[in-house]
Amino acid sequence: MPCNLDVICYIDQYSEVTRKSNFIVNAVGIVSSCHQKVNIYVHLVAFYPKEETRDSDLEKFNKGDIIKVQGRFSIIETEVQGNKIKVIKMVACDICVLNLDEQDLPQSSLSVVLIGVASDNSDVSDDKVTLNMIAQEYID
Template sequence: MPCNLNAICYIDQHNETLGKSSFVVTAVGIVSSQHQNTNIFIHIIAFYPKDVTRDCDLERFKKGDIIRVQGRFSIIETEVEESKIKLIKV
């Protein structure tokens, strides 16, 4: 079910690939909360134009950065290392 979310997360994984007209970044951010016993993982997909002269509102980020994410998200269940986890997909 989609929901609106505003969170600050630590980028734990980051992968950038070259598409036809843009760079595609796939990342995993971690959100920690004092109100929960487990971390929340956020799957982030970002697109940046190859043409650097084009305007882009989204600032580049890399592994180890702390960023703010906001928008419409979906919660999915996936399996990681033989354990089922809930993942927030941007």
């Protein structure tokens, strides 16, 4: 997975599944975008060890928390109420719970780091540079 995403989001949905040596959190986070007039939804997956003595960069969070999360991601298509929508699916590698109330959720942007190979020369125009890149790895 060559892409890393860094977001601040409000946790709207939360569930846990217990396994033999860890538990898995599935959550839906809402990002208040500073560039768009609509909210962005992030499907967040976090793996926690059952043993509390093991090191983890994932602070535990709950529904209603505002968190800063970083991790690998991909964009998936899913069906909601008969409509196909695109969702950002993210596997967390770092989580920090912020001491904020829901109404204080800051407007922010999605910060993406992509590692890939440029496949052609760049196209340079007055206001942007366009690169064609190859990056192949997926979450699923």
